[in-house]
Amino acid sequence: NAGVTQTPKFQVLKTGQSMTLQCAQDMNHNSMYWYRQDPGMGLRLIYYSASEGTTDKGEVPNGYNVSRLNKREFSLRLESAAPSQTSVYFCASIGLLNTEAFFGQGTRLTVV
Amino acid sequence: DQQVKQNSPSLSVQEGRISILNCDYTNSMFDYFLWYKKYPAEGPTFLISISSIKDKNEDGRFTVFLNKSAKHLSLHIVPSQPGDSAVYFCAASEYASGSRLTFGEGTQLTVNP
Numbered sequence: 001n002a003g004v005t006q007t008p009k010f011q012v013l014k015t016g017q018s019m020t021l022q023c024a025q026d027m028n029h030n031s032m033y034w035y036r037q038d039p040g041m042g043l044r045l046i047y048y049s050a051s052e053g054t055t056d057k058g059e060v061p062n063g064y065n066v067s068r069l070n071k072r073e074f075s076l077r078l079e080s081a082a083p084s085q086t087s088v089y090f091c092a093s094i095g096l097l098n099t100e101a102f103f104g105q106g107t108r109l110t111v112v
Numbered sequence: 113d114q115q116v117k118q119n120s121p122s123l124s125v126q127e128g129r130i131s132i133l134n135c136d137y138t139n140s141m142f143d144y145f146l147w148y149k150k151y152p153a154e155g156p157t158f159l160i161s162i163s164s165i166k167d168k169n170e171d172g173r174f175t176v177f178l179n180k181s182a183k184h185l186s187l188h189i190v191p192s193q194p195g196d197s198a199v200y201f202c203a204a205s206e207y208a209s210g211s212r213l214t215f216g217e218g219t220q221l222t223v224n225p
Contacts, residue, residue: 004155033213040121040217042116042118042201042215042217043156043203043215044215045212045213045214048212058212090155090156098144098146098161098205098207098213099146099158099161100158101146101148101158101213102158103155103157104155105153105155106153106155
């Protein structure tokens with residue numbers, strides 16, 4: 001039972017480079033989310049997708065774009081990475097109830 | 113504007129004693145509250161939740177208390193075990209389903225043997 005799978009687990013980027021973080025879930029959930037975790041700031045919502053074909057901004061969307069490719073997959077793209085985007089990124093999918101929120105293992109991104 | 117706040121970055125307790133983790137919120141629209149537990153190099157996992165129509169919810173060693181008038185909730189773990197050592201996040205949402213979760217900063221709990 002895979003749940004939520006994120007790739008890659010680790011990444012180092014140079015300032016200005018681009019990359020896409022991938023997320024896939026196999027629980028047939030409608031809602032998917034991208035969070036970033038920074039020391040002393042908890043988990044902050046970047047973007048979310050309430051259903052296939054829809055995306056909305058969260059608290060900290062600047063510098064990111066997302067794509068809800070299909071019901072299973074929700075990707076996060078950094079077009080031009082900045083050191084301020086150094087963080088741990090978590091993808092989550094949520095079922096009918098918020099108690100059914102499952103997170104991936106995270107992607108540790110360092111921008112130098 | 114931090115709508116969910118956990119004022120204690122860390123807490124250390126002895127095995128067998130009670131751990132009390134606190135959380136405050138400012139948004140009066142929040143109606144549903146959850147606690148998540150996170151081990152290093154893993155994603156958060158759901159622990160326990162409470163609806164605003166209740167003031168207490170218990171699940172084994174874990175109990176969540178909600179004081180709606182004070183906009184405060186707490187998680188009690190008793191007895192605490194070394195395996196409980198983790199970061200605990202408080203989260204809130206406007207509904208039990210279909211609405212985004214807003215998280216606090218997290219509290220690192222260390223349970224000493």
